[in-house]
Amino acid sequence: MNKLQNQKAWWLVVPVVILVAFNALIPLMTVVNYSVQETFGNNLFFWHGLGWFQEVLTSERFHASLLRQLAFTFTILLIEVPLGIAVALCMPRTGPWVSVCLVLMALPLLIPWNVVGAMWNIFALPDIGLLGNAVNSLGIDYNFTQQPVSAWVTTVVMDVWHWTSLVVLLTYAGLCSIPDAYYQAARIDGASSWAVFRFIQLPKLKRVLTIAILLRFMDSFMIYTEPFVLTGGGPGNTTTFLSIDLVKIALGQFDLGPAAAMSLIYFLVVLLVCWVFYTLMMRNEEN
Amino acid sequence: MMRGQTHRALVTTLYIVFLMLPIYWLVSMSFKTTNEILGAFSLWPQDFTLENYRKIFTDPTWYTGYLNSISYVAMNTVISVAVALPAAYAFSRYRFLGDKHLFFWLLTNRMAPPAVFALPFYQLYSAIELFDTHIGVALAHCLFNIPLAVWILEGFMSGVPKELDETAYLDGYSFWRFFIRIFIPTIAAGIGVAMFFCFMYSWVELLLAKTLTAVDAKPIAATMTRTASTSGYELGLLAAAGTLTIVPGAFVIYFVRNYIARGFALGRV
Amino acid sequence: MARIELKGIRHCYPARRGEDPVWALEQLDQVWEDGGAYALLGPSGCGKTTLLNIISGLLTPTEGRVVFDDQDVTEVETTARQIAQVFQFPVVYDTMTVFDNLAFPLRNRGVPAAEIRPRVEEIAAMLDLTDTLGRRAAGLTADGKQKISLGRGLVRSDVNVIMFDEPLTVIDPHLKWQLRSKLKQLHQQVGTTMIYVTHDQTEALTFADRVVVMFEGKVVQVGTPVELFERPQHTFVGHFIGSPGMNVLPAREDGGRLVCLDHDLDALGSGATGSGTLEVGVRPEFVRFAPDGIPVRINKVDDLGRYQVADVEAAGQRLRMIVPEGETIPSEDERVRFDPAHTHCYRDGWRVQSAEAGA
Numbered sequence: 001m002n003k004l005q006n007q008k009a010w011w012l013v014v015p016v017v018i019l020v021a022f023n024a025l026i027p028l029m030t031v032v033n034y035s036v037q038e039t040f041g042n043n044l045f046f047w048h049g050l051g052w053f054q055e056v057l058t059s060e061r062f063h064a065s066l067l068r069q070l071a072f073t074f075t076i077l078l079i080e081v082p083l084g085i086a087v088a089l090c091m092p093r094t095g096p097w098v099s100v101c102l103v104l105m106a107l108p109l110l111i112p113w114n115v116v117g118a119m120w121n122i123f124a125l126p127d128i129g130l131l132g133n134a135v136n137s138l139g140i141d142y143n144f145t146q147q148p149v150s151a152w153v154t155t156v157v158m159d160v161w162h163w164t165s166l167v168v169l170l171t172y173a174g175l176c177s178i179p180d181a182y183y184q185a186a187r188i189d190g191a192s193s194w195a196v197f198r199f200i201q202l203p204k205l206k207r208v209l210t211i212a213i214l215l216r217f218m219d220s221f222m223i224y225t226e227p228f229v230l231t232g233g234g235p236g237n238t239t240t241f242l243s244i245d246l247v248k249i250a251l252g253q254f255d256l257g258p259a260a261a262m263s264l265i266y267f268l269v270v271l272l273v274c275w276v277f278y279t280l281m282m283r284n285e286e287n
Numbered sequence: 288m289m290r291g292q293t294h295r296a297l298v299t300t301l302y303i304v305f306l307m308l309p310i311y312w313l314v315s316m317s318f319k320t321t322n323e324i325l326g327a328f329s330l331w332p333q334d335f336t337l338e339n340y341r342k343i344f345t346d347p348t349w350y351t352g353y354l355n356s357i358s359y360v361a362m363n364t365v366i367s368v369a370v371a372l373p374a375a376y377a378f379s380r381y382r383f384l385g386d387k388h389l390f391f392w393l394l395t396n397r398m399a400p401p402a403v404f405a406l407p408f409y410q411l412y413s414a415i416e417l418f419d420t421h422i423g424v425a426l427a428h429c430l431f432n433i434p435l436a437v438w439i440l441e442g443f444m445s446g447v448p449k450e451l452d453e454t455a456y457l458d459g460y461s462f463w464r465f466f467i468r469i470f471i472p473t474i475a476a477g478i479g480v481a482m483f484f485c486f487m488y489s490w491v492e493l494l495l496a497k498t499l500t501a502v503d504a505k506p507i508a509a510t511m512t513r514t515a516s517t518s519g520y521e522l523g524l525l526a527a528a529g530t531l532t533i534v535p536g537a538f539v540i541y542f543v544r545n546y547i548a549r550g551f552a553l554g555r556v
Numbered sequence: 557m558a559r560i561e562l563k564g565i566r567h568c569y570p571a572r573r574g575e576d577p578v579w580a581l582e583q584l585d586q587v588w589e590d591g592g593a594y595a596l597l598g599p600s601g602c603g604k605t606t607l608l609n610i611i612s613g614l615l616t617p618t619e620g621r622v623v624f625d626d627q628d629v630t631e632v633e634t635t636a637r638q639i640a641q642v643f644q645f646p647v648v649y650d651t652m653t654v655f656d657n658l659a660f661p662l663r664n665r666g667v668p669a670a671e672i673r674p675r676v677e678e679i680a681a682m683l684d685l686t687d688t689l690g691r692r693a694a695g696l697t698a699d700g701k702q703k704i705s706l707g708r709g710l711v712r713s714d715v716n717v718i719m720f721d722e723p724l725t726v727i728d729p730h731l732k733w734q735l736r737s738k739l740k741q742l743h744q745q746v747g748t749t750m751i752y753v754t755h756d757q758t759e760a761l762t763f764a765d766r767v768v769v770m771f772e773g774k775v776v777q778v779g780t781p782v783e784l785f786e787r788p789q790h791t792f793v794g795h796f797i798g799s800p801g802m803n804v805l806p807a808r809e810d811g812g813r814l815v816c817l818d819h820d821l822d823a824l825g826s827g828a829t830g831s832g833t834l835e836v837g838v839r840p841e842f843v844r845f846a847p848d849g850i851p852v853r854i855n856k857v858d859d860l861g862r863y864q865v866a867d868v869e870a871a872g873q874r875l876r877m878i879v880p881e882g883e884t885i886p887s888e889d890e891r892v893r894f895d896p897a898h899t900h901c902y903r904d905g906w907r908v909q910s911a912e913a914g915a
Contacts, residue, residue, distance in 0.1 A: 009381035012373035013389065016433055021369060023430040024396045027407030078479065087302045090295035095347060099544045105302050105535070110536025112491045112508040115529040116446040122522055130312045133328050139808040161306065168302075179642040184614050188641050189708055190664040199660075202649045222400035225493050243402035250406050263403040270398050278391060 007094065034260035051263035064263060065245040072152075073220045077161045081209070083160070084167025089197070091172055102172075105165040115221060117229025118160045124230075144231065148238040151231045155239050158226060163219070167212045174208035175201060207281070214277045221270055229235060242266055310533065316526035324522050339527035349528065352507030354418070355421065356490065359504065362425035364485040367432040368440075368478060375440035376466065380449065393434040401494045404430070409498050417499045427495050432485045439484060443477025475547050483543045490536060507532055558624040558716040560588040560611065560749065565620035567606055579604045582773045588717070588751065593743045595764030596753045598905055599796070603773040604753045608719050611751070613637045624716055631720035640709025640718045644725050646758055650694040654702040657693045658707045665712075672777070679711045682742065698726045698915030704740075710746060717749040724759065739763060757797050769793050786898060787838070789907045794837045800865060803843065803875050807834040807901070814901060819850050821899070832903040840865065843877035845886055849893035857885060868892065 035052055056062050091101055107117070126132035126143040133144040146152040177201065186196045224243035225231065232238035233248070240248070246266065250259035308341065316324060317339055318332040344347040377383070380391055408427055409418070417423030455465040471478070497509045511528045567581040579876065581603045588594055593843035596604050609615040610622060629637055649657050658676045667675075680686045683703045694703055702723055709718045720739075724732045743750050751761050760767050761781040769784065769792070770778045776790040777783075788794035792895055794802030807816040814821050814884070816836040855879045856867040864879040869891070877883060877892060901908045 003380060004381045005383070006381040007383050009377035009383045009386075012377035012494070014376040015370040016437060017389070017427070019366075019408070019429050020396055020433050023408075024399065025425060026411050027404045030407035031403065031412060036442075061500055074434060087298060090298040092296075092299070099672040101303065103307060103540050103544050106540045107533065107537060109486050110490065110533070110540060111529075112493055112532050114493050114508050114511065117896065118511065118525060118529055119309050119313045122526065123312045128324060130308065130327055130330075160441070161309065162631060163301075173375075179645065179647075181647050184612075184641070185635075185643065185647040185705070185708075188612065188616070189640060190635045191660070195664065199649045199651060202504060203649075218398045222402065224400075224402050243400055246400075246402045247405065247498075258404070263400075267399060267403050270400065271395055274395070274398050282473050286475070 009265075020280050031260045031263050035264055036257075038257055052257040053265065056261045056265060059258075062265075063244070064241050065240055069221065069238070069239065069242045072159075072219060072223075076163070076220050077154055077213065077216055079156070080158050080164045080167050081213060084212065085162050085171050085205075085209075086176055087164070087168045088171035089201070091168070093176065100186050103234070105168055108162050108165055111231045114227035114229045114256055116158065117226040119137050120154065120226075121230050124154050129192070140219050145234055148235055150240050151235055154228060159220065159223070159231060162226065163216060166215065170208045170212045171205060174183075174205040210277065214274065214281075217273060217277075218270060221273075294447060296445075308338070313526050313533075316523060317530045319523050319526075321523050322534070333378040336523075339523045340531075343527055343531065344522060349507075349510060352505055352510035354529070355500070355504050356496075356506040356508070358532075359421040359424040359428070359496070359506070360486055360489045362421060363428040363432055363489045364482050366425060366479050367485045368435045369438035371440055371481065372432055372471070372478075375437045376470070377436065378441045379444035379481055380452065382535060390437075393437055394401050397431050397434040401431075404492055405498045408495060409473065411501050418499060419505075420501050421504050424490075424496050424499050424504060424506075427499055428489045430495075432488055432494075433483055436481045437490065440474070440477055443474045443480070447473055462466055479543055482544075483539060486539055487536070516523055558749070559590045560596055560717060561623040562586045562607075562611070563621045563623060564609060565607075565617045566617065567603075567610060567617045567619075567873045581610075581617070584775055586748060586768065588777070590749055591747045592749055593740070593763060593765045594749070594751045595760035595767045596751055596770060597755070597757060597760040597767055598770035599755055599794070602770045604755075605721060606753070607770070608641070608753055611717070611720040612639050612641055612719060612811055614691050622787055622855070631695055636711070638714045640706075640712065640715050641701060642709065642718070642723045643707045643719045644722045646698055646705055646726065648693040648696070648704050650692070650817050652693055653689065654680070654691055654693050654696070654704060655689040655765070656710050657704050658685075658689075661708050661712050671842055672770060674710055675713075679707050682710070682745065698829045699731045702727065706742075710742070710748075715748055720750065720752045720754075722754050723752075724754075724756075727763045730766070735764060742746060751873045754762045757799075761797070769796065771796075787900065787907070788837065791835060791902050794839070798838055798841075800876050803877075804838045804902070805838075805873050805875065807836045809834060816852050817873060823845065823904065832875075833904075833905075835902040836894075836899060837902055837907075838899040842898040843875065843892050845879070845883075846891060846893035849891035851891050852892050853886065854890055878896045 007191055013233060036050070037047060038051075085172075087105075092098055092133065105195070110252045111119070123129050124135055124144050126145075142150050144150040182200045182204075183196065186200055191199070210283075222243055224247065227239045227241060228244055230245075231239045233244045246259060246262055249255050315331055318335050318337070319329075320334050320336050320338065322333070323329065323334050361406065378386060412418045412423050412427065434515065447470075452465065455469050460469070479547070490499065493506065494507050496506045500509065511525060511532075562584055564579060565584040565586075566579060568577045568579045570577075571769065582607070596607065598604050606615065607820075610617050613622075613629070613632060616630065619792070620630075621628055624637065633693070651774065652660065654798045655676060658679060661884050662672045662675065671709065677689075680689055683706065685700070685703055685707065688700065693701065696704070706718070706720075706723075708713055724735060727735060736759060736777060739750075739752075752760065754760050761784075766778060766780060767784055768775055769790075771792045777793045779787075779789075784793055784797050788797070788802060791802070791804045794804060805816050807814055807821070809815070810820075814836070821836060836878070852868040852870040855874075856868055858867075860879055864881075866877050866879055866883070866885060868875050868877060869912050873891075895907045
């Protein structure tokens with residue numbers, strides 16, 4: 001669409017800018033402030049320069065939680081995106097079942113995150129949980145509160161349960177917007193169902209899939225509440241992802257400086273990835 | 288053809304069963320007594336009880352949690368959509384100095400990990416004396432909900448032909464009259480979708496809500512965690528409270544079910 | 557290549573709860589000769605697209621058979637029917653190049669690569685697409701995309717029929733006539749049966765050798781453009797084709813003779829007996845000023861350059877007539893006469909045959 005040049009449009013944006021700036025800039029400045037100072041309590045602060053950044057960037061603890069975070073994020077993306085596409089392709093397009101599917105699938109998205117954690121906790125408890133009991137009765141030794149592998153797998157399955165529907169809904173919406181004529185043309189051209197997926201559906205889904213991956217990347221990178229309630233980051237540090245570690249440092253140990261520096265690094269990582277995505281997306285839309 | 292369809296129905300059904308299992312477990316636990324939960328493993332409540340629910344509905348520490356959550360979520364939804372409407376209009380219709388950067392900056396706030404902001408938020412809201420108030424949480428949630436609402440609404444508005452605006456201005460409508468009388472009804476579906484997402488993210492978010500409240504505005508979900516840690520293993524009560532937090536969400540989805548798919552597509556969420 | 561025959565086709569879409577099913581197509585028998593250029597003309601909602609989808613196999617008719625040559629294909633899948641279709645909105649495979657788009661139907665059918673290349677290049681040359689073969693199809697203009705859709709049909713040597721579903725809807729006006737004459741030329745070149753669906757009479761009349769006019773789920777007339785013009789079988793055809801359309805005037809039977817506009821028109825050779833609503837139809841081209849005719853009053857005259865359209869009134873009925881350039885319009889005691897060879901009598905909308913009329 002051709003847009004008009006109009007500087008007065010700024011007035012329409014002002015309320016948004018004020019509200020968001022209030023919430024974003026002041027806290028961000030606070031964080032920046034902490035990140036370059038050292039404190040010994042009593043509200044006494046000393047200039048510490050980039051020391052905290054150096055410390056965080058070289059600390060093994062940060063590397064470990066960043067690595068855990070990346071492993072987690074990529075695992076859930078690898079599961080959720082293909083699974084979401086598959087389910088969306090299988091969903092009915094018309095009829096009374098559409099609403100039923102949509103409502104049931106959207107349900108996990110609307111459950112408060114700590115309830116999700118708590119729900120999975122009681123669902124997976126080895127003795128009294130449905131999942132834990134079932135897995136153990138299959139002869140697999142499973143106890144997510146004590147075994148690192150079980151804890152990690154449970155966290156991944158929980159995230160898949162929680163968020164795959166987002167990918168499903170986005171993909172489904174994308175599929176519904178493909179005109180029938182494309183499918184008819186494909187039938188006339190004798191295309192196999194794989195060719196229909198590869199040459200019609202996938203290209204048309206490119207935009208919604210970019211958004212889905214972007215959202216899942218961002219949200220999984222920020223994940224805090226669900227694993228915190230489910231496992232508390234344990235056993236050991238198996239499920240201590242970036243946010244959990246950050247809160248442990250900031251509120252648990254009250255190491256404000258390192259926590260702030262870590263926050264900023266963390267934020268910049270998310271920002272960088274999103275900026276790359278955003279640029280790619282915009283370039284796509286211009287084409 | 289028929290085989291393909293059964294196959295597809297099977298995948299959908301299996302996926303939905305997978306989604307429903309943990310929810311079933313939660314609901315079924317909420318009807319069990321503590322003794323039954325901690326005793327033998329049972330697939331459904333043997334000793335069906337409504338005691339957990341009775342407790343929640345009669346104990347003010349529990350039910351005020353609900354009222355608190357609903358108040359700040361409602362406030363946040365209204366504020367976010369109200370301020371996002373004109374802004375989204377500006378982004379969809381005009382080019383102005385720094386528009387693209389501003390849009391990206393707004394989106395970056397959707398990307399900011401709440402954990403990063405938890406502590407500074409606590410200090411900021413204490414300083415302006417909005418700590419432990421509904422409006423405080425509502426304002427804090429604007430951080431990620433306003434960008435989201437702007438994003439969704441901008442998508443919907445770009446789908447409305449510009450000729451609509453031009454015709455109205457030619458007919459002598461002033462900007463605000465046109466905006467309220469004509470434009471807002473036109474994108475009603477988009478507003479519905481935006482409100483749905485604002486509701487959703489404000490309802491499910493807990494880290495900030497918990498950090499910014501102590502007693503008076505404490506959300507139900509936080510009541511749950513605190514109770515869980517203080518009163519030991521009252522799992523039945525916990526499950527009942529959890530079940531009740533699903534109810535408002537289920538209601539909201541039911542109302543917007545016909546718009547969800549379209550909203551996702553147009554709103555580019 | 558095949559002769560396509562529709563035998564007793566009826567179709568009705570599933571009805572909503574509590575509603576009676578509505579026939580989208582009522583009883584239809586039609587033969588499409590091999591190699592013909594047909595147009596399927598009718599207003600929106602008359603069942604054109606339904607008919608097209610039945611031929612292509614995207615829909616299975618509720619009743620009746622579809623026969624290609626002597627083979628019953630009613631239950632045969634679209635893919636196996638060997639047909640091609642160009643849709644209203646251009647359908648191209650966005651991620652592929654123009655070459656790959658054109659090669660797609662051949663590759664799906666397992667044609668060896670060595671045969672694909674010359675064939676695609678040949679078709680691209682026919683459609684003036686040679687220069688764009690290496691480009692991504694998504695970047696082309698609407699008319700280029702429609703050419704690709706057409707090309708995907710032409711590229712197959714085994715195509716029984718190519719169908720066009722209002723293919724010029726999204727094409728810029730100044731390119732429409734170009735693409736239309738290209739189609740006509742291609743038809744002469746390749747000789748495949750083509751069925752062109754449209755609601756635009758100009759498109760239909762210029763493209764087709766035979767025009768099939770549809771109205772409310774029925775075929776009302778099949779004929780050459782000239783036949784449709786001179787002998788509309790149904791008042792709808794008279795209305796729909798021609799600009800302005802045919803004058804249709806109420807008539808009645810009086811003592812076994814046809815009376816219209818208070819005048820005895822039986823001399824026109826349309827003698828009418830039996831029941832039903834009677835009407836007289838005459839095209840504006842065949843209404844002339846004449847001293848011994850029916851008295852009229854002139855309401856308005858529009859000068860359209862090469863001719864004038866006069867809007868006149870006779871016995872309370874509105875009537876339009878075309879006055880050729882150079883002919884003067886009388887200023888008083890205007891009277892008009894209908895050309896007897898081109899005036900028709902209709903009963904319940906259908907033309908009363910001359911034989912029946914006994915003229």
